[in-house]
Amino acid sequence: xxxxxxxxxxxxxxxxxxxxxxxxxxxxxxxxxxxxxxxxxxxxxxxxxxxxxxxxxxxxxxxxxxxxxxxxxxxxxxxxxxxxxxxxxxxxxxxxxxxxxxxxxxxxxxxxxxxxxxxxxxxxxxxxxxxxxxxxxxxxxxxxxxxxxxxxxxxxxxxxxxxxxxxxxxxxxxxxxxxxxxxxxxxxxxxxxxxxxxxxxxxxxxxxxxxxxxxxxxxxxxxxxxxxxxxxxxxxxxxxxxxxxxxxxxxxxxxxxxxxxxxxxxxxxxxxxxxxxxxxxxxxxxxxxxxxxxxxxxxxxxxxxxxxxxxxxxxxxxxxxxxxxxxxxxxxxxxxxxxxxxxxxxxxxxxxxxxxxxxxxxxxxxxxxxxxxxxxxxxxxxxx
Amino acid sequence: xxxxxxxxxxxxxxxxxxxxxxxxxxxxxxxxxxxxxxxxxxxxxxxxxxxxxxxxxxxxxxxxxxxxxxxxxxxxxxxxxxxxxxxxxxxxxxxxxxxxxxxxxxxxxxxxxxxxxxxxxxxxxxxxxxxxxxxxxxxxxxxxxxx
Numbered sequence: 292x293x294x295x296x297x298x299x300x301x302x303x304x305x306x307x308x309x310x311x312x313x314x315x316x317x318x319x320x321x322x323x324x325x326x327x328x329x330x331x332x333x334x335x336x337x338x339x340x341x342x343x344x345x346x347x348x349x350x351x352x353x354x355x356x357x358x359x360x361x362x363x364x365x366x367x368x369x370x371x372x373x374x375x376x377x378x379x380x381x382x383x384x385x386x387x388x389x390x391x392x393x394x395x396x397x398x399x400x401x402x403x404x405x406x407x408x409x410x411x412x413x414x415x416x417x418x419x420x421x422x423x424x425x426x427x428x429x430x431x432x433x434x435x436x437x438x439x440x441x442x443x444x445x446x447x448x449x450x451x452x453x454x455x456x457x458x459x460x461x462x463x464x465x466x467x468x469x470x471x472x473x474x475x476x477x478x479x480x481x482x483x484x485x486x487x488x489x490x491x492x493x494x495x496x497x498x499x500x501x502x503x504x505x506x507x508x509x510x511x512x513x514x515x516x517x518x519x520x521x522x523x524x525x526x527x528x529x530x531x532x533x534x535x536x537x538x539x540x541x542x543x544x545x546x547x548x549x550x551x552x553x554x555x556x557x558x559x560x561x562x563x564x565x566x567x568x569x570x571x572x573x574x575x576x577x578x579x580x581x582x583x584x585x586x587x588x589x590x591x592x593x594x595x596x597x598x599x600x601x602x603x604x605x606x607x608x609x610x611x612x613x614x615x616x617x618x619x620x621x622x623x624x625x626x627x628x629x630x631x632x633x634x635x636x637x638x639x640x641x642x643x644x645x646x647x648x649x650x651x652x653x654x655x656x657x658x659x660x661x662x663x664x665x666x667x668x669x670x671x672x673x674x675x
Numbered sequence: 676x677x678x679x680x681x682x683x684x685x686x687x688x689x690x691x692x693x694x695x696x697x698x699x700x701x702x703x704x705x706x707x708x709x710x711x712x713x714x715x716x717x718x719x720x721x722x723x724x725x726x727x728x729x730x731x732x733x734x735x736x737x738x739x740x741x742x743x744x745x746x747x748x749x750x751x752x753x754x755x756x757x758x759x760x761x762x763x764x765x766x767x768x769x770x771x772x773x774x775x776x777x778x779x780x781x782x783x784x785x786x787x788x789x790x791x792x793x794x795x796x797x798x799x800x801x802x803x804x805x806x807x808x809x810x811x812x813x814x815x816x817x818x819x820x821x822x
Contacts, residue, residue, distance in 0.1 A: 312693075313692070313693030313694070314693075315692045315694060315724075317723075317724070318692075318694055318723075318724035319724075321723065321724040321725040321732075322724060322725075322732075325725065325730055325732070328730075335730045360727075361723060361727065362725070362727060362730075363726075363727025363728055363730075416690050416692065418721045420687075420690060421689050421690055421691065421692075421695060421721070422689070422721050422778070422779065423779050424687050424756070425686065425687060425688055425689050425803065425806070425808055426767055426779055426780055426781050426808065426810075427686075427751060427754055427756065427759035427762065427765060427767060427781065428751075428755075428767045428779055429754075429755035429756050430755035432753075432755065433749055433751065433755070433767055436749035437747040437748070437749055437767075437769055438747070440747045440748060440749060440792070441746070441747040441792065444747075444791075444792040445792075486752065486753070487750070487752045487753075487764075488752055488753045489749045489750070489751050489752065489753070489767075490749060490750035490751075490752065490764070490787075491749070492749075536779070537769065537779070538769055538777045538778055538779045539777075543746070543747055543769075
């Protein structure tokens with residue numbers, strides 16, 4: 292048995308042409324993927340991994356989600372490989388690594404480009420630019436307000452419940468020396484009286500953009516044991532990407548984090564109630580409610596009530612975002628999502644001074660992208 | 676991104692590709708043309724090179740009924756694009772077309788506080804910046820007024 296134990300089972304190729312006429316990159320990707328998957332003798336539904344190049348479909352961000360939505364795929368691993376001319380070869384071993392890690396079984400690797408005689412008017416020509424922006428719906432606020440509205444309508448979730456979660460995070464942030472809102476406590480009334488941005492969402496339920504950064508190093512557990520700090524093991528992981536635009540969401544009330552968390556819990560052999568810390572992605576207040584439901588901490592629809600009824604502080608029954616979450620710690624663009632990992636590591640090392648959760652051993656970390664589209668869940672564990 | 680005098684800022688219009696061109700040409704003729712796949716018997720929106728359900732490329736353009744219901748909606752008070760400030764507050768909604776696909780649009784001809792999830796709507800053509808956009812109005816005129 293080889294080191295990788297993986298093989299290339301299907302191929303597709305478009306005839307090279309000097310110019311394309313009326314083609315989009317997404318359309319070309321569709322054509323060549325049909326070929327490759329048919330060549331492998333697989334059904335499209337068998338594809339559970341996707342690797343793409345950057346800027347596919349003339350979209351500046353969320354490239355895998357854009358391709359997934361276009362192709363109707365819902366993979367459990369997806370990624371951009373941005374290695375120039377080495378991207379194709381770089382995809383091959385990354386696909387095998389993901390398969391060996393148990394994250395997926397069949398990875399579609401695709402690169403394509405159009406070459407139109409006249410350059411496009413705008414570099415951004417993705418489906419959202421064509422079908423959402425002309426209706427005055429730009430940015431994430433519109434998408435999460437749609438989710439919040441649906442949650443209120445179907446489940447009776449209230450602004451007060453979500454405001455309580457915002458206030459609890461702000462209270463946690465007061466105990467983190469680096470939190471952007473550490474010195475500005477707020478009340479439920481402050482949240483409820485903040486300006487409507489996209490009703491039903493109000494200003495204080497929305498993350499504030501800021502600058503910052505995060506980084507971490509992964510090595511083998513064996514090596515980590517020889518280093519400076521108590522090792523924090525990656526005990527489980529799950530991923531799912533389902534769509535890009537909010538109109539393409541399979542469900543407004545539950546997201547791809549649900550299967551991603553289920554896989555992560557299963558790999559780690561634990562459940563949501565075993566967690567000492569919930570480090571949950573909180574771009575908007577409503578995201579917390581949907582995530583605690585999808586994690587199985589409460590029944591569908593009860594997330595708002597659950598957040599309002601539990602003590603989310605480090606001493607509470609369910610410590611949640613002890614760094615304040617992105618709503619109160621700050622969302623430094625993509626690094627904001629990584630802040631949930633950094634806090635989990637501090638808690639599991641027992642180095643969260645002034646806000647340490649007693650005997651913290653397990654943390655659930657969630658990441659969420661686009662319009663509740665891209666989901667990754669991690670179970671982090673302090674070694675005994 | 677400056678605008679001077681009395682000229683309103685131009686709203687970003689749809690940037691059609693040849694593949695999506697029939698949809699926007701249909702809009703100009705006040706016809707809601709949507710792709711249909713006879714292999715999966717499903718309608719497809721937005722326009723694609725393949726049916727995302729079956730991966731069939733055997734897509735046809737068919738006229739949809741223009742009827743649908745509101746799946747969710749928001750009232751935009753602080754638009755993400757400055758050209759929409761003059762319209763705010765305005766309603767952005769997810770419309771479930773009778774044929775199946777969900778599309779994002781505006782609900783117009785209706786007080787924002789009268790819009791509700793599940794409300795039946797009908798396509799309503801609106802000219803915007805030289806293009807015709809498929810917006811929606813309440814199907815029942817009694818739904819037009821807020822409280």
